[in-house]
Amino acid sequence: MPSRILLSSLLTAACLTILLPRAVAHAENWPDWRGPNNAGISHEKNLPTQWSKDQNVAWRVELPGAAGATPVIWDDHIFLTSVEGDDLVLICLDTSGKQLWKKSVGSGNRVVRSDEGNSASPSPVTDGKHVWCFFTTGDLAxxxxxxxEIWKTNVQDRFGKFDIQFGMTSTPVLDNGKLYLQLIHSGGAKVIALNAETGGEVWQVKRESDAYAECEHSYASPMIYDDGQLKFLLTHGADYSIAYDLESGKELWRVGGLHPPAGYDETLRFVASPLAAPGLIVVPSAKRGILVAVKPDSQGNITDKADSYFWKFDTTPDVPSPLAVGDYVYLCRENGNLICLDRKTGEELYEERTHRDRHRASPVFGDGKIYLTSRDGQVTVVKPGPKFEILAENKLDEEISASPAISGGRIYLRTFKALWAIGPQ
Known part of the structure; x- marks a missing residue:
């Protein structure tokens, strides 16, 4: 090949490489609401620390309605659920902010607790080929x-009507071709495994509990524990965290005793989801309850088995889920206080105040930073480690309850009005 033709070909290839969307070339996917491995941890670098409404924003796209669902990202596709009037919709954008498509999945939106949530509270989940979405109406597609559309069903029609005060907000979890749902409510709590490709039932089990009244309700989501050797489904609600075999639905272990010892409060339902990190399971409870660190290889009812715990802590986050980074576990209270615990011992290293507003989103970690998102749209960036340090405070002035998603060097923040892409163009 003549040298000038070779040079021209190389230059063309280089230009095409440069023009490729950076999200496709370099992105770590964020396939469900807690990101890779359900941990709330991104491995991306060079993430933004500071931004505002008109600084360090790649784009902002208006959404048809409010919701608390976290977006999920795979390569250059972004998926999120929303309401549009009375309709319940799944929206697909690309990483430039362009809408690729929008599909109506159901109808019958219900707003709960004035401004707290609606029927688009569960988040989607994707495997890179398909995306699954669930709504509090029971519509699953x-x-x-x-x-x-590959398939669509209604979970209430198949498995029983929901009896839960503020809606079935649990996000399904996907693993190895199966979609797992925890339906924990007063109408008959069940754990269900579906064939992800067809929607067909693989197994279902009744979730036994001695909880009563509103404590039968759960707004938490199931998690998959996987340390490379031990793997199971972890469900959370109705006074217990319970582990199940992924293939058969057999109960492996359960932990209870999560209510305050002074007496049973009929209104304490679980909202925060457990953390299933390799070698450690952190189980939150409800306001005024406790938090426990459980050994993953436990068996049977471990409620009163001291040797099945690493440690216990006398307070819990009520809504945001726990986060573990390195040697430390972080708990974000609803009021914005951040607690840092020693991962091995549970010793409290600090509790410090951040932005004083409701925190409904769960904390995420990436590029050496912890991101705490408050209801009024402020994200406080905190340095991890045993000493508390705020790195930045960033305001969008739009309400938000969804947790951040991270991919392609950007932080995606879903407010009640819009989806923001924070970071480089």
Whole structure:
């Protein structure tokens, strides 16, 4: 090949490489609401620390309605659920902010607790080929990346009507071709495994509990524990965290005793989801309750088995889920206080005040920073480690209850009005 033709070909290839969307070339996917491995941890670098409404914003896209669902990202596709009037919709954008498609999955939106949530509270989940979405109405659907409906069903029609005060907000979890749901409510609590490709039932089990009244309700989401050797489904609600075999639905262990010892409060339902990190399971409870660190290889009812715990802590986050980074576990209270615990011992290293507003979103970690999102749209960036240090405070002035998603060097923040892409163009 003549040298000038070779040079021209190399230059063309280089230009094409440069023009490729950076999200496709370099992104770590964020496939469910807690990101890779359900941990709330991103491995991306060079993430933004500071931004405002008009600084360090790649784009902002208006959404058809409010919701608390976290977006999920795979390569250059972003999926999020929303309401549009009375309709319940799944929206697909690309990483430039362009809407690729929007599909109506159901109808019958219900707003709860004035401004706290609606029927688009559960988040989607994706495997890179398909995306699954669930709404508090029980509507559950699977689409491919082109927006073609693969299957759709209604969980209430198949498994019983929901009896839960503020709606079934639990996000399904996906693993190895199965979609797992925890339906924990007063109408008959169940744990269900579906074939993700067809929607067919693989197994269902009744979730036994001695909880009563509103404590039968759960707004938490199931998690998959996987340390490379031990793997199981972890469900959370109705006074217990319970582990199940992924293939058969057999109960492996359960932990209770999570209510305050002074007496049973009929209104203490679980909202925060557990943390399933390799070698450690952190189980929150409800306001005024406790938090426990459980050994993953436990068996049976471990409530009163001291050797099945690493440690216990006398307070819990009520809504945001726990986060573990390195040697430390972080708990974000609803009022914005951040607690840092020693991962091995549970010793409290600090409790410090951040932005004083409701915190409904769960903390995430990336690029050496912890991001705490408050209801009024402020994100406080904190340095991890045993000493408390605020790195930045960033305001968007739009209400938010969804947790951040991280991919392609950007932080995606879903407010009640819009989806923001924070970071480089």
């Amino acid at each position: 699977c689409f491919d990346f082109a927006g073609k």
